Amino acid sequence: MNAEAIHTEVKAETTPYFDAPLKMSAKNVSVYYGDKRAIDDVSIDIPQRYVTAFIGPSGCGKSTFLRSLNRMNDTIANARVEGEITLDGDDIYRSGMDVVQLRARVGMVFQKPNPFPKSIYENIAYGPRIHGITGSKAELDEIVEQSLRRAGLWDEVKDRLADSGTALSGGQQQRLCIARAIAVDPEVILMDEPCSALDPIATARIEELIDDLRSRYAIVIVTHSMQQAARVSQRTAFFHLGKVVEYGKTSDIFTNPREERTKDYITGRYG
Numbered sequence: 241m242n243a244e245a246i247h248t249e250v251k252a253e254t255t256p257y258f259d260a261p262l263k264m265s266a267k268n269v270s271v272y273y274g275d276k277r278a279i280d281d282v283s284i285d286i287p288q289r290y291v292t293a294f295i296g297p298s299g300c301g302k303s304t305f306l307r308s309l310n311r312m313n314d315t316i317a318n319a320r321v322e323g324e325i326t327l328d329g330d331d332i333y334r335s336g337m338d339v340v341q342l343r344a345r346v347g348m349v350f351q352k353p354n355p356f357p358k359s360i361y362e363n364i365a366y367g368p369r370i371h372g373i374t375g376s377k378a379e380l381d382e383i384v385e386q387s388l389r390r391a392g393l394w395d396e397v398k399d400r401l402a403d404s405g406t407a408l409s410g411g412q413q414q415r416l417c418i419a420r421a422i423a424v425d426p427e428v429i430l431m432d433e434p435c436s437a438l439d440p441i442a443t444a445r446i447e448e449l450i451d452d453l454r455s456r457y458a459i460v461i462v463t464h465s466m467q468q469a470a471r472v473s474q475r476t477a478f479f480h481l482g483k484v485v486e487y488g489k490t491s492d493i494f495t496n497p498r499e500e501r502t503k504d505y506i507t508g509r510y511g
């Protein structure tokens with residue numbers, strides 16, 4: 241293999257920003273709501289087994305961009321995505337892409353915990369069942385237990401799996417939603433301000449959980465809390481007015497930002 245071929249191969253497997261395997265890549269992505277451009281020509285790579293935080297002032301497009309990573313914007317009538325987003329090199333917007341399957345591979349956890357109004361067990365079992373992941377009841381039981389264990393909820397709910405998911409505390413509900421995302425064996429988990437409705441203790445548990453989960457998944461988290469971004473993420477992208485102003489190692493973004501606008505934001509001069 242010549243030097244150029246080796247270089248190309250390495251580039252294909254790692255992000256240009258970091259020496260980490262690449263999971264998703266967005267190139268020249270713009271997102272419109274009708275005529276309004278909410279995301280303007282964003283290119284960013286999401287590495288495997290890292291937590292990537294999206295920070296930035298309200299309305300700068302973090303959630304819009306996050307939703308474009310699993311085509312959740314498709315559910316918004318006037319939203320339109322331009323550019324290319326790949327998952328393991330495969331264009332997720334290509335024709336013929338199975339969007340239901342994509343959303344299992346790239347799961348999502350929302351700001352407000354949203355368990356189904358069903359039992360704790362059914363909240364987890366529903367996804368594997370509709371995706372045909374499992375055949376027997378014993379296998380399904382196993383997936384339910386394992387997902388709840390990974391989400392750090394098993395010990396609290398193992399004796400009440402038939403109770404309604406909505407009867408749990410807010411923090412438990414959010415861990416249930418994380419368990420529900422895990423149950424369909426995702427590769428990427430998108431989290432849109434997952435702690436904003438939680439108290440500090442429940443928040444700390446979710447943050448610990450995120451840290452545990454990153455050994456298996458690529459995680460992307462939108463957060464308004466810079467302390468949270470600094471605590472849980474290894475990579476941070478600073479969004480402003482629909483653009484990514486700066487993207488890099490979290491420690492660099494918070495201690496040594498290159499851009500004046502990043503510095504202003506992290507020092508609380510605006511936002």
Ligand SMILES: Nc1ncnc2c1ncn2[C@@H]1O[C@H](COP(=O)(O)OP(=O)(O)OP(=O)(O)O)[C@@H](O)[C@H]1O
Pocket residue numbers: 273278296297298299300301302303304305316
């Ligand atoms: N469904 C929608 N229809 C029209 N405009 C929208 C829609 N959703 C978001 N927008 C607009 O797109 C821009 C980006 O919004 P977005 O929610 O992505 O920002 P954000 O950075 O996540 O904000 P926040 O931190 O407040 O949640 C904003 O101007 C917002 O008003």
